[in-house]
Amino acid sequence: xxxxxxxxxxxxxxxxxxxxxxxxxxxxxxxxxxxxxxxxxxxxxxxxxxxxxxxxxxxxxxxxxxxxxxxxxxxxxxxxxxxxxxxxxxxxxxxxxxxxxxxxxxxxxxxxxxxxxxxxxxxxxxxxxxxxxxxxxxxxxxxxxxxxxxxxxxxxxxxxxxxxxxxxxxxxxxxxxxxxxxxxxxxxxxxxxxxxxxxxxxxxxxxxxxxxxxxxxxxxxxxxxxxxxxxxxxxxxxxxxxxxxxxxxxxxxxxxxxxxxxxxxxxxxxxxxxxxxxxxxxxxxxxxxxxxxx
DNA sequence: TTTGGTGT
Numbered sequence: 001x002x003x004x005x006x007x008x009x010x011x012x013x014x015x016x017x018x019x020x021x022x023x024x025x026x027x028x029x030x031x032x033x034x035x036x037x038x039x040x041x042x043x044x045x046x047x048x049x050x051x052x053x054x055x056x057x058x059x060x061x062x063x064x065x066x067x068x069x070x071x072x073x074x075x076x077x078x079x080x081x082x083x084x085x086x087x088x089x090x091x092x093x094x095x096x097x098x099x100x101x102x103x104x105x106x107x108x109x110x111x112x113x114x115x116x117x118x119x120x121x122x123x124x125x126x127x128x129x130x131x132x133x134x135x136x137x138x139x140x141x142x143x144x145x146x147x148x149x150x151x152x153x154x155x156x157x158x159x160x161x162x163x164x165x166x167x168x169x170x171x172x173x174x175x176x177x178x179x180x181x182x183x184x185x186x187x188x189x190x191x192x193x194x195x196x197x198x199x200x201x202x203x204x205x206x207x208x209x210x211x212x213x214x215x216x217x218x219x220x221x222x223x224x225x226x227x228x229x230x231x232x233x234x235x236x237x238x239x240x241x242x243x244x245x246x247x248x249x250x251x252x253x254x255x256x257x258x259x260x261x262x263x264x265x266x267x268x269x270x271x272x273x274x275x276x277x278x279x280x281x282x283x284x285x286x287x288x289x290x291x292x293x294x
Numbered sequence: 295t296t297t298g299g300t301g302t
Contacts, residue, residue, distance in 0.1 A: 092295090092296090096295090098295055101296095121299095121300085122300090126297080126298055126299075127298075127299095128297085128298090129297085132296075132297090133296075133297085134295070134296035134297090135296075137296095138295085138296085157298095159297090159298070159299080162297060162298065163297045163298055163299095164297080166297075167296075167297045167298090170296065170297080171296060171297095174296080175296085292297085293296070293297075294297055294298080
């Protein structure tokens with residue numbers, strides 16, 4: 001249920017609050033409790049070592065956290081783009097229920113600009129999922145699948161990137177990495193540098209220059225360090241490139257996005273891990289040239 | 295099995 005749809009009930013509450021001011025206190029306490037549950041219980045279940053934090057005062061790096069079934073997302077109403085999306089992958093069971101792909105993408109009523117399916121029509125850009133349909137729907141069910149088709153989870157991607165290189169990455173992360181490590185946290189989003197470019201449709205969605213993908217495999221023993229692997233992939237790829245060409249450090253993603261990832265890591269460990277490029281445990285070479293499906 | 299487009 002969308003709480004915004006019930007705003008018209010507010011004026012009717014006023015006379016009641018005047019008679020029983022203690023109700024206002026109760027309402028405030030309930031709101032605080034709900035927000036505390038969001039911050040300390042619900043969001044941590046959908047993110048690893050903290051949600052990405054803006055490191056600049058630039059409003060274009062600010063985002064509102066939207067919680068969905070199976071994934072968490074930081075949305076920028078200024079850019080009409082999600083700035084980060086995080087989800088947890090585990091191996092998909094062979095008998096996981098196959099869910100039909102919805103025909104259309106849906107407007108997300110929680111966003112201010114409420115971008116719709118048709119705002120991307122004729123733009124030359126695909127509606128690119130950040131939280132992927134396949135893995136999320138198999139792991140978390142129909143409700144989660146429908147959430148991945150919300151336009152708040154969508155960003156403009158060139159067809160060759162979306163249908164080729166991004167698809168290869170999405171296949172490898174769940175079929176290879178999640179299987180190998182048992183569980184894998186993914187954080188992904190767009191990168192904007194320099195000049196602001198927007199789509200011509202009414203909602204003027206801003207067009208990213210590149211995209212990042214961060215993989216974090218939690219340590220087997222507590223106290224050990226997680227394994228990290230980071231990519232930056234430009235819009236202009238052909239789609240057939242070897243994936244290892246795009247490996248970067250987490251630090252580089254942080255510089256290009258103005259976000260701080262995994263901020264709960266202890267500072268010394270964070271500095272060491274994030275300066276490094278992905279280690280050998282990913283065995284990326286084995287899959288870097290795996291062909292796409294399309 | 296996993297990405298999308300168009301037109302109705």
